[in-house]
């Protein structure tokens with residue numbers, strides 16, 4: 001289920017398909033051809049982290065990143081490749097796999113794993129060492145215009161992430177020409193709903209429990225105050 005803060009809405013699949021064309025591929029290679037004579041190759045590779053595993057300390061410890069990236073993110077990549085093996089489905093960017101499997105009961109596992117691969121890659125890029133604080137320029141102006149002030153945006157983002165029941169994600173997205181804070185449950189992702197993500201924070205417990213235990217709000221506050229990569233967010237709007 002995808003939830004825009006304050007209301008629930010259905011999204012036309014035609015919009016989602018358009019997203020594939022508009023959405024950056026985030027460095028995912030299209031399916032690699034299997035070397036001749038080799039066992040079936042992995043169609044999608046685990047993207048590298050954009051920083052060292054200890055780069056986000058003390059806000060996210062290297063041990064957390066280690067489990068999150070090496071176990072969880074890698075498992076989604078491995079599961080996706082296993083699900084697609086021999087089906088000839090991984091012949092394009094991962095965004096295509098996500099949009100084409102969204103909402104299809106017989107492709108739920110493919111959607112969940114592909115979306116989680118994409119979401120995590122986007123999450124890593126949403127953070128940097130020395131991040132947080134205020135965005136600059138047009139992005140700051142748009143956040144102020146949309147939410148009233150940057151502090152009101154922060155309050156709304158933390159509240160939305162904290163209120164996401166169970167596992168999921170909180171995002172700042174652009175839909176049409178409007179900025180919105182949205183949450184998605186489990187693996188769901190804005191790119192399946194015609195929205196352009198700018199930044200995200202993973203609110204699955206595996207993202208923060210080692211460092212924050214049940215204090216999800218503190219994790220979200222640390223994300224905004226010390227980690228969020230506003231240059232990456234601004235680049236998504238260009």
Ligand SMILES: [Fe+2]
Pocket residue numbers: 068072120202204206207
């Ligand atoms: Fe995660």
